[in-house]
Amino acid sequence: MYEAVHAHPDGESTVARFAKTAADYGYEGVVVRNHSSARASYDADRIGEEYGIDVVSGVEIRAENPQQASGAVGNFRTDETIVAVEGGTTALNRFAVENDKVDVLAGPMAREGDVNHVVAKAAIDNGVRLEFDLGSVLRDHGGRRVRAIQDLGKLEEIVDYYDAPYVVSATPRSHLELRAPRELVALGETIGLSASFVEAGLEEWGMLAERNRCVQSDSFIEPGVERGRYEENR
């Protein structure tokens, strides 16, 4: 299972600290999804080796409008393994799910964002994962938390009906905000997401990373076609 984190300077803990804590908690990997304006510098291989955990590079694009987001997606797609777009308005949500270069629509229900059948179908067509953000349930209180739980319930109904792809994350900004997978599963169950649903959502980050690494590797030509071992000597 993987967790997608905001590392220093976007969050408060460095990638290494996240990796160390996540490895203790039983995660198999962390996805670094810093916002495009606060990139982290780190040595993924060294950290991975030191703490025995997979470190996946990524970005979460925060944009005012689809035009701006579109440019950023183009810039980051070649270098980053996972490209997420922060949703939160109808326009941005539509942009993200209609763009097959985007992997994840982060926080689709945040702020004025909303998800309906059109968004869900577009997400299926373009393979864009809708994110279930448990962060607000873990860290907010009162009315905001009630609304967050309602939104997650609505999203779950839509995702479940159309069988749309999704990921689950607690969006931690420091190693203290990280929670172990079993805690997230238990929390999901109390708010109406089944254990297998949350587990699959946490696994999805890993599968996404594996697929994108394969697609971005030099030996990949197109789906089903890879450079074989006999080509090298030509």
Add this chain to the structure above:
Amino acid sequence: MKHLPKHLRPRWRYLAVELETWGDGSIDRRSFQRECWYAGQNLLGDPGSARADLSVVRFAFDDGTGEAIVRVRHGETDRARAAIACIDEIDGASVGIWVRGISGTIRAAEENYLGRRGQVTEERNVVFGNEERVAVVRDGSADVRLEEAFAGATDLDYDLA
């Protein structure tokens, strides 16, 4: 009052919980207990938190890390785990919280899951992000003191000054 016959006594499970906060901050037992009950009430409601119990039976905290054992009614462990995961701040200090394991007796919980503490905590001058800072270092992790907050780091992130 005469205690209950054995088959009527409540059956408990004990959650071994590990706590962490920034730097060398401290948390006391009373506020941890209060937050446990609040978290239970907020997530599970009054009936749910009454069923779960969530009393703190062992607690130790110093130098930024701590351990606790929380008593939970048998069969309520998942809900209790979820409630405990929702503890985000204690007395205004953000905390990391992790259920290490669940046992049927306090002793088993302590022996199997706790007792990693006792690592040496020390203050060191480090160079982090091209600036000299003071860090609280423990077991390969370091909380670097910035102007107003901390940054969580590890040995890989800084050089010794």
